Amino acid sequence: MAASRPQEIVDEEHERIIERVCAIDVAKESGQVCVRAPGEQRRSSRLWTVKATTGAVLELGEQLLREGVEKVTVESTSDYWRIFFYLLEGRGLDVRLVNTRDVKNVPGRPKTDKLDAVWLAKLTEKGLPRPSFVPPRQIRVLRDYTRMRVDLTRERTRHWQRLEKLLEDSLIKVPAVASTLTTLSTRDMIEALIQGERDPHTLAALVRGRMKSKHPALVEALTGRFDEHHAELAQILLDQIDALTGQIDKLTTRIDQLLTDLPPGRPPTPAMAPTRPTPTGRG
Incomplete structure (x- = not known):
């Protein structure tokens, strides 16, 4: 064969x-x-x-x-x-x-x-x-902005935590009543403390919205030993928080623009998708 x-x-x-x-x-x-x-x-x-x-x-x-x-x-x-x-x-x-x-x-x-x-x-x-x-360059640029915003948001959170510890050191227990320092009411009270106001009734009267019902608890929480060195350190922390908030807002605007400019059919992956910062409370 x-x-x-x-x-x-x-x-x-x-x-x-x-x-x-x-x-x-x-x-x-x-x-x-x-x-x-x-x-x-x-x-x-x-x-x-x-x-x-x-x-x-x-x-x-x-x-x-x-x-x-x-x-x-x-x-x-x-x-x-x-x-x-x-x-x-x-x-x-x-x-x-x-x-x-x-x-x-x-x-x-x-x-x-x-x-x-x-x-x-x-x-x-x-x-x-x-x-x-x-990832293509547009996604890499977007990722750089979102990562920076995450980093700055974490840094801002650490400053809020430092401020809370400072208030604890001064025997001011506002976070126990207000639950968070990021509301407008607590910001008003902290700024009044920095400016020299020490009367707990006057400070508690600054609250707005639903927090007004907590007036007696706030008076007790605002009775402490907040002095000049607490005021100076608290102002430094608030300045840092405000600066970071401005930078975070700027990054958020830029990220929104970059998302709008992405070609159709190429959405960012979940790991790259930006997450908006928690909005400031109105209580």
Whole structure:
């Protein structure tokens, strides 16, 4: 029986070896760059160090474009990868971010650290590294604003907590009656204390809304030993709170604008969606 003719199976497009690739092993102050491309007889690697500065990375981007590099892989080391990823992506290169753990667990990796970039380039030319998700620039900008607002909101909360401890030190128990210091009524009473008013009946008369029914309890809570040093520290804390509130409001306005400008069909993920600060009470 005659042997059957061998069947030729052509590689799929995604299985082809990418001819010109670059890989960057990132550190804090520099990146180890490896470019793999066809040589005179066989494929070869070129390895050199590029400083992690804007000028140096932009120059690298121009060089990679001149050499026709088709794909760049950047290792996600701490936050050091950002300058390489953002600037090379901005130059129009096809840049992918890969998790360090994923590429180092592939069998056959060399043990010599300075060969990491070469190993990553060899994986890149075969299309093996699984890219990590890097959101588009508009989402990254939005995320920066929302994260800043979260940080400032937490800092403002810590100042409110410091103010509450200061009142406790002065034997003023308003938080036990009002439940929160963020209402307009408690703000009026604290400002009156700072300005020198010490009569609990006068202070309790400043309340508005539903808190008026708590007048007897407020008189008792406002009977304490609030002195000049408490007043000075309380004013400093209120000034800090007001400054933070202004910054948070500014960020909120900017975030609303960025959300409006997002392209249709690309809403922020829940982790990036902004959360409005708790509104000031009216009691």
